[in-house]
Amino acid sequence: MKKIDVCLSPELLHLYSLEDQTVVIVDILRATSCMVTGIAHGVESLIPVATIEECKFHQCNGLIAAAEREGKKIDGFEIDNSPFSYMNPELKGKTIAMTTTNGTLAITKSLGAREILIGAFLNISALVKHLAAQQNDVLVVCAGWKGKVNLEDTLFAGALVHKLKNHLKYACDAPLLAETAYLSARENIFEYLKSSSHFNRLKKLNVMKDIEFCLKSDVYEVIPVLKESKLVKLELEEFQTSRSVN
């Protein structure tokens, strides 16, 4: 049976082997929720970069650019870190360079994995289907907050572990810990997260509508996948091929 593991912070990533793994990057509030939303609304591709300088470089080369730090948009960039900004019809068919406090760093640290996918509550069922059908062990990489473990990413990891229970066995203790937290919180994740540090950080920024949206399950069926340094839509054909294997 294939295995599933959870890396609760990118600072722990050096303890995990990446090769032969399908990695799922999680930054619920809000980077990966934005990525899923953008790709679902027709953004052609997203280039995740670790630093503001790299993001500016792409902007100078004519791309639309999105840069966020501490939950706020950096001056001089086009898009903020709200999923609603990624629904803009003007972004259809475009490529966006993107850097965020935690999420994009988690992606660049995961390079070396066999496959890198983007996960959010917004696309959780599509992910579950794909992960159950494909052949690799799975590592869920929580973006956390500046290296520290956070609640919302851990809860999502726990939800994924729980929903894949019949397909993937726990590789270690972190999946069980995440699942326990999810099972405690699942009746009302929004209420539970009210005690979390990032919820309170974002509350001050007036993005309650964003949080509510980011906690919705199955709004979209798309899965962003990293191909040649860009996040693009995982094609239905790849879905079907991998599904027919099982």
Next chain:
Amino acid sequence: MKKIDVCLSPELLHLYSLEDQTVVIVDILRATSCMVTGIAHGVESLIPVATIEECKFHQCNGLIAAAEREGKKIDGFEIDNSPFSYMNPELKGKTIAMTTTNGTLAITKSLGAREILIGAFLNISALVKHLAAQQNDVLVVCAGWKGKVNLEDTLFAGALVHKLKNHLKYACDAPLLAETAYLSARENIFEYLKSSSHFNRLKKLNVMKDIEFCLKSDVYEVIPVLKESKLVKLELEEFQTSRSVN
């Protein structure tokens, strides 16, 4: 109000400020449970060292020495990593040099804290009393397993957070996550831990009796504290002084 935080792995310790903190080191299976047991049974002091070489050095200088890796005693050392070994009356008044896979490393990485205490279920109520009365913020450092987060140390951290709820507020998300896990598991921690990786590692080593003992609450009232590189008994007077402050 003072704060409590939880560092889920020594690999994350660089993200936390140590100065002005009272650090509680936790390695339930079995290093800190052994330390509490030893000090409670009259061991005068324990010298925690990170490496087997340092442990051998102390042994050559005439100390009794205990070295464990992968859950097993290293050949050539006197004591294994079972709490029952630390009840031996012959150890009364003696100093023991000690190295373990995770616990002693967590201690050496925490040097720089204002106070370093040793925590286990075995002395949890004594700890709660002391931590509620003293004046520093508290950081619970889970030893984990080779850098990865583990269940038993997280559960203990959660128990401590929960019991100190009225005295210390959460510094971040990790205390809330640990508390959630503890509240889910507390009716039967032994049963819950049956799914954990270290439980299964130790099961193969036939130390079920050790595990059951290490999960007992309040067998002892002592708190080992690090003083001049040695773990010694926190004196009742220090207890009382700090208690009378509040």
